[in-house]
Amino acid sequence: MKFKIAILGAGNVAWHLAPALESAGHEITEVYARDISEAIKITERLYASEAKDDLDFSESEAEIFILAVKDLAIPEVADEVILPEGSILVHTSGTMSLGVLGYSSASYTGIFYPLQSFSIGRKLDFEDVAFLLESEDEETLQKLRKLAKSLSSMNYVVKSKDRKAIHVAAVFASNFSNHMIRISEEIMRRQGLDFDMLKPLIIEQISKALQIGAKNAQTGPAIREDYQTLEDHHSFLNYNESIAEIYRLISQDIIDS
């Protein structure tokens, strides 16, 4: 099943999603951004899509309208957009509820949330993206499932409350594990040491966690309750109060759990 789709937004998600949808055989009719030059940056990646900076889509041929703007802009854009009869409006946010689209002119609403960390300019295989879907209308949900399946084999129908839990879990698994690596980079840089020597360790640790579960994969001074090393490390970090406190708190949580 091929859809005609309009994209509202020109950020990381739009940059990745629009060409992927086109490659999957769908037609991107329009791309909207408040600043038209931003919309053009996306349409330039596509075959024949119109760049727009106004929210009047009453003449659009699209059936599905994907709202891929910043979370805080979702309610405003949803309220202002003028959509044709029978249209489906979805947003791509991990945190915003379905209700936030409730005052829009869409006939149907839903959520089409790609659970992935998007960065402009970095190639990404959508096969590796789990889509979290939601709609109160069964037919809309089926269409969103078909749309997701055209991109990836991983799709899940998830209620807003669960989507929030998943988003919190994703912040820990992705943003926070990334920040642990960031702190590690800083410790190495400060000492004039080559961060590359840690890369095999990180790859092995994460592979192990994903294979046998992070509980079983844990090693290191905290799980061994090696209090002398914990004390040593904590003193070593006293040049940065915040990092020292992060060290203490996570070590304690490893010991307690």
Place this chain on the structure above:
Amino acid sequence: MKFKIAILGAGNVAWHLAPALESAGHEITEVYARDISEAIKITERLYASEAKDDLDFSESEAEIFILAVKDLAIPEVADEVILPEGSILVHTSGTMSLGVLGYSSASYTGIFYPLQSFSIGRKLDFEDVAFLLESEDEETLQKLRKLAKSLSSMNYVVKSKDRKAIHVAAVFASNFSNHMIRISEEIMRRQGLDFDMLKPLIIEQISKALQIGAKNAQTGPAIREDYQTLEDHHSFLNYNESIAEIYRLISQDIIDS
């Protein structure tokens, strides 16, 4: 250059290191553990090594003695072991100093620290292990370099002070990123959700961090300074004070750095 090597210890490191050294062409003459059945678990993985539960190595043919016991047991075993003339004693710890071997009967001492997360039963390619080496004796250092090179292309001569920094950095990059995944698993389990949906996200995030650096790879509500989502997530986590505090502290550190 092939060495005759004795292994003292029968934990994760010994379990991995002994067969790898043998595969690289070295000879493992003996394996010591306080409990001989533990030593036998290692010698069973080898061609013809003697399992021992006493520390008298005066008749050993080995030149290099690798002390792979728990950190806290290192000083005691180093003090008690009886070594032949001309022997090199090294330990495999990321935290203990070189000085801790100073009262041993070894002619030379050093450090042979494999920077990796070892779990018994899990296959590991030593090509992916960085070895951190140290010795005050130049000839010993050259021998340790040759030994490390026979296993891996990554080896670094590192002073004890830098080794401590590397170990702290490794705790963040490996143990703590693992714990972030652990917390994420718990959040999903608590909600009855399938953790598998997060795996592609984790793989993409870590790959990105290792390629472009974790600073550039960061995404999510904290780096966007999306305070409403941070507040929401923090309230969501109020069933567990420790995890809520970890959420707050790391988010703040992402914002500040």
